[in-house]
Amino acid sequence: MTDKEALRVSKIENGTVIDHVAAGQALNVLAILGIDGLGDDVLSIGMNVPSDRLGRKDVVKIEGRELSQSELDVLSLIAPAATINIIRDYDVVDKNRVERPDEVTGVLRCPNHNCITTEDEPVESRFDVLDDGVRCEYCDTIIREDLAAHILV
Ligand code: CTP
Numbered sequence: 001m002t003d004k005e006a007l008r009v010s011k012i013e014n015g016t017v018i019d020h021v022a023a024g025q026a027l028n029v030l031a032i033l034g035i036d037g038l039g040d041d042v043l044s045i046g047m048n049v050p051s052d053r054l055g056r057k058d059v060v061k062i063e064g065r066e067l068s069q070s071e072l073d074v075l076s077l078i079a080p081a082a083t084i085n086i087i088r089d090y091d092v093v094d095k096n097r098v099e100r101p102d103e104v105t106g107v108l109r110c111p112n113h114n115c116i117t118t119e120d121e122p123v124e125s126r127f128d129v130l131d132d133g134v135r136c137e138y139c140d141t142i143i144r145e146d147l148a149a150h151i152l153v
């Protein structure tokens with residue numbers, strides 16, 4: 001079944017379509033992927049578009065680039081219901097759900113100002129992924145709510 005969003009955001013020839021993102025989360029999806037719009041990526045973003053399944057949803061299309069599964073798994077923190085579609089020659093050649101990774105490295109900032117990862121030391125942040133949040137592997141601080149506010153840019 002094709003959602004009405006197809007009429008709003010054009011099909012792409014090659015690349016990645018991140019579909020079924022909760023309404024309002026598209027910009028956080030880009031942030032957690034480290035895409036700030038200043039690079040060369042050609043992006044189309046649909047926000048609050050009608051969806052049969054979700055009522056409203058966001059869609060992110062990245063042209064000319066096939067994101068890897070591990071790149072996409074960090075998305076599960078922001079968009080657990082997302083569907084990842086790989087497009088080649090206008091066809092959907094691969095469709096996957098995101099999976100929760102065991103840990104995420106370099107994508108979130110630890111809220112503990114005394115944590116070694118937030119000081120000048122060149123230590124990359126690293127969080128274990130829990131059922132209901134993430135835990136800093138260095139200082140055990142847990143983030144449960146509003147992960148998007150902790151995304152490193
Ligand atoms: N899409 C796209 N460009 C293409 C092909 C598909 O942008 N050349 C987008 C569609 O607009 C849709 C997503 O990729 O948002 C998945 O496409 P498709 O599998 O054809 O749609 P549905 O069957 O509605 O997907 P699902 O069953 O996952 O809801």
Ligand code: ZN
Nearest residue numbers: 110115136139
């Ligand atoms: Zn920490």
